[in-house]
Amino acid sequence: MALLEVEDLTVEFYTQEGVVTAVDGLSYSIERGEMFGVVGESGAGKSVTALSLMRLIERPGRITSGEIRFKDQNILEMTESGVRSIRGSEIAMVFQDAQTALNPVYTVGEQISEAIRHHLDYDDHAAKERAIQLLDTVNIPDAESRYSDYPHEFSGGMQQRAVIAMALSCDPELLICDEPTTALDVTIEAQILAEIEELAEEFDTAVQLITHDLGVIAEICDRVMVMYAGKPVEKAPVEELYYDPKHPYTVGLMSSIPRVGDNRDRLQTIPGTMPDLVELPPGCSFHPRCPFAEESCSRTEPSLTNVETGQADHGDHLAACLEYTGGLTGELDYEVVVEQTDAVEKPNQLGDDQNV
Numbered sequence: 001m002a003l004l005e006v007e008d009l010t011v012e013f014y015t016q017e018g019v020v021t022a023v024d025g026l027s028y029s030i031e032r033g034e035m036f037g038v039v040g041e042s043g044a045g046k047s048v049t050a051l052s053l054m055r056l057i058e059r060p061g062r063i064t065s066g067e068i069r070f071k072d073q074n075i076l077e078m079t080e081s082g083v084r085s086i087r088g089s090e091i092a093m094v095f096q097d098a099q100t101a102l103n104p105v106y107t108v109g110e111q112i113s114e115a116i117r118h119h120l121d122y123d124d125h126a127a128k129e130r131a132i133q134l135l136d137t138v139n140i141p142d143a144e145s146r147y148s149d150y151p152h153e154f155s156g157g158m159q160q161r162a163v164i165a166m167a168l169s170c171d172p173e174l175l176i177c178d179e180p181t182t183a184l185d186v187t188i189e190a191q192i193l194a195e196i197e198e199l200a201e202e203f204d205t206a207v208q209l210i211t212h213d214l215g216v217i218a219e220i221c222d223r224v225m226v227m228y229a230g231k232p233v234e235k236a237p238v239e240e241l242y243y244d245p246k247h248p249y250t251v252g253l254m255s256s257i258p259r260v261g262d263n264r265d266r267l268q269t270i271p272g273t274m275p276d277l278v279e280l281p282p283g284c285s286f287h288p289r290c291p292f293a294e295e296s297c298s299r300t301e302p303s304l305t306n307v308e309t310g311q312a313d314h315g316d317h318l319a320a321c322l323e324y325t326g327g328l329t330g331e332l333d334y335e336v337v338v339e340q341t342d343a344v345e346k347p348n349q350l351g352d353d354q355n356v
């Protein structure tokens, strides 16, 4: 049994423009201790998925179907108090903006102690000891004296570290990180990602890491799910996805990763924008932006398929493209070049002729 099993999750927002289907029949699972990445452009439904796990979707939104089983219990059928006891203790969340997660009028240390007292049966002294220990674990220098600092006395990177310490304070089994490093500069970003990875291993915590940057996923994740317009379009072990992406959208995302040691300007975005979620294009939602699209792509909606066997939704590497069910007459004609650099082996880019 996986730690988390999401099955056929659909989340809708009832707006003046119509019903926005932010998440559409989504299924995935996360094993205990696994680092699971969720990637996609803005509006793909990544945050709505994460909020659903904590049952934090607010009006005008509603979870309209599906099951979310955490340790075999369906979160969507629990009482509010049942969910509250899971939130922050068994499932914790770190958001992009550390400032909004920290209350400016309390010291950083008090806030972590409070979280510990709230979820665990610790007295004041023991909670303070554990908070200092956690600040030290996330590499806040001189943790004992920094315990009494207010959030504004911390740098952005230290604030995010403190938020991670708070999230880990109750030893959660699942940590959801929603764009945890987007607001930080690249050096700090690398440090924080390495810390999340180290801590997750030390505490044996599973992580759902949400980002729009495939490079971030490649750093620390085991498996990855690529989302587009509320649906998964590719799922794969991270190395396979990185070296051998199978969905044209993933290939497009890859070409927007800046490469280490590469001074040519390769930062491109995928032409076009995410479709209107009130009225999705017929067939494959990505077809209007796909350089390989054929007439059939506007008629048939592809489902997740094993890229090797063509079997429906079965196996490690799945992609939702008609290519894998024999529905295309042409080929997906792109190339991913793997280039050796001094530091790490990183795949390079699409063939220059394909501007996906």
Ligand SMILES: Nc1ncnc2c1ncn2[C@@H]1O[C@H](COP(=O)(O)OP(=O)(O)OP(=O)(O)O)[C@@H](O)[C@H]1O
Binding pocket: 013, 015, 020, 021, 022, 040, 041, 042, 043, 044, 045, 046, 047, 048, 049, 059, 060, 061, 212, 277
């Ligand atoms: N409160 C809301 N009211 C109406 N629609 C909403 C609301 N919240 C989300 N949505 C819809 O759900 C879609 C998916 O949002 P979500 O925040 O999950 O995207 P995301 O992939 O996390 O993007 P980002 O990287 O920008 O956070 C949005 O494009 C929007 O159409």
